[in-house]
Amino acid sequence: MSTARGARARARIEVTAAIKDEARSQLAAGGAAKLSLRAVARELGMVSSALYRYFPSRDDLLTALIIDAYDSLGEAAESAHARVAGAAPRERWTAVCAAARRWALERPHEYALIYGSPVPGYTAPQATVPPAARVGLLLIGIVRDAYQGKGVARPRLPADLKPEAQRMTADLAPDLPPEVVTALVAAWAQLYGLISFELFGQFNRLVEDREAFFRHAADQLAHGVGLVFPQPTGTAAKGPSGSGS
Amino acid sequence: MSTARGARARARIEVTAAIKDEARSQLAAGGAAKLSLRAVARELGMVSSALYRYFPSRDDLLTALIIDAYDSLGEAAESAHARVAGAAPRERWTAVCAAARRWALERPHEYALIYGSPVPGYTAPQATVPPAARVGLLLIGIVRDAYQGKGVARPRLPADLKPEAQRMTADLAPDLPPEVVTALVAAWAQLYGLISFELFGQFNRLVEDREAFFRHAADQLAHGVGLVFPQPTGTAAKGPSGSGS
DNA sequence: GTCTATAACGAGATAGAC
């Protein structure tokens, strides 16, 4: 399996990786808007036209970086989830949220690439959709496990959201109640609101202990999707029982 | 009051406005990263050096645009709030949220400027802080009104968040309970998570009726900060009463 | 076939002399 062909293929993989690595460090330096094929080539001691053997255009390089970022985030979330596979849904939820945050803090520029402002003049192709969905699917799976069989109380939907909620449910998780699927999508967006605010500086001089703040907020998100069960019949007060980590 | 000096001052204001307008349309075209004083000057029929009489540097122009954006958003939120001044806190909350979303949809590039990825090489000066706080202060005020006197049940804080929650409370709203202030800050970040996901394309092929979805999600956020009151003594089930608009 | 290098294009930004 490793003849001359194999060596060539290996070299190709290595050069491709080197190009992406250099591109990533340029991303860190100047942002996605001024990612330049020529600069990448220059830094690698190559000539710009040689890059076109690996990426047919600058946008294709960008797409590869975006897909890599989504996959890296997805992998981090999935392996964090695997590490607490046996735990209760609520713990698995917060573990995935914390992993996403940690990934973002470690790779702020890749996070900005996928969850920050869109790159001007670039539109993401369909190929980015499946990698982008990985964390979301993980969260859906956690909620699905929690709802297995149990009929837990859930927020009521306003009438004008019913059709949309049913559409989303059919698309995402036909086995879950529409109220829950809607809450899940909202929680998913809100999770990244928390991460973005921390990463993009909105919490400066406002939130200091961001780790603890995030942990609590993510836990509250778990309430929203029904992962924290009120006593089904007991004296349920509004204040949910405990949030101690 | 309007001598030659007044006319000069007026002219200066007009030119300043023209520069910012042109800069905003360049923001829309190429993003904040490639905002260039030269291009602005060219489009205005001026010479680049002339711009420096109005903005000492590209960063100062950026700062002015950022402050304008925060102020414009704050004004939109405040006037929407004024329009429902007499309503219940829950309605005032959703009105402010909806106004923020509408503003963002109408000015996506200005929104990206203030809530998207940070501009590489630019750090916002302190002058941007007060305008950036306007919407947040509005939301705090709504919750403050709701809590006037009433002791409403609220989520419990984990022990490790207590010090941070007390610090935030002292900074933001010493008259509110720390649990509520914490929930408020989180809800504030989550609100922009919802808006950013819609605006930045994360809801593509996922959420279609975004208006209804957002309205519901914002209403759920109001629950999180305690704006929707469960019957204080009655048979409170987890499912909150009604969300019908 | 696979890769790299040379050269060139048209468009845009930049720097400095005038």
Place this chain on the structure above:
DNA sequence: GTCTATCTCGTTATAGAC
């Protein structure tokens, strides 16, 4: 303020090395 020479950019065509 104006003009010009010089840069960078993405991209393509072409030719030669392995």
